[in-house]
Amino acid sequence: MALRTMIARRFLSTSAFSSQFGAAASNLTAAGSTASDKPAPVPSDTLFVSGLNKRTTSETLHEAFVKFGQVVHAKVVTDRNTGFSKGFGFVKYASIEDAAKGIEGMDAKFLEGWVIFAEYARPRPPQGQTAPQNPYAQRS
Structure with a gap:
């Protein structure tokens, strides 16, 4: 589901789609952005x-x-x-x-x-540890 949402947002933000549908596309992409979205990526080479x-x-x-x-x-x-x-x-x-x-x-x-x-690219987890299923999920 998260992958579909990400692809839909990328599609909605493309210039070809935005130029065709104008303000409606920007309203849809703005509505999809919430505080629960993934954090900003850490820059890497x-x-x-x-x-x-x-x-x-x-x-x-x-x-x-x-x-x-x-x-x-x-x-x-x-x-x-x-x-x-x-x-x-x-x-x-x-x-x-x-x-x-x-x-x-x-x-x-x-x-x-x-x-x-x-x-x-995200860094690899330390050897011996498995990557979490949802890397953006909050742990308590």
Whole structure:
């Protein structure tokens, strides 16, 4: 459900949708923003890129993001058996400023016919601990 809400908000905030429906779109996106939304992302030099085509390679990902800054490393996570992309990857930039430009330039843009999403990567949990099911849930 949260994923659907996030995708709907991104769709509603796109310029093509906003220009077609004007104020109605901005009212819908403003109404969807509440205090319970996820906190602001912590800036990082590494980006998490989702929505990748199964045929996307690390080289293609690198070429797409190098336009916005110095890419140190780009990696598409692949399935061991098929070798195809699992639909996500990581791009590491030389600086946080370049990473911000990468998000601005590639978030909700097309890559190999698919709309991709770029955001700051969250740090891995310490080894031996499992990640919480909902990382934005408040613990008491």
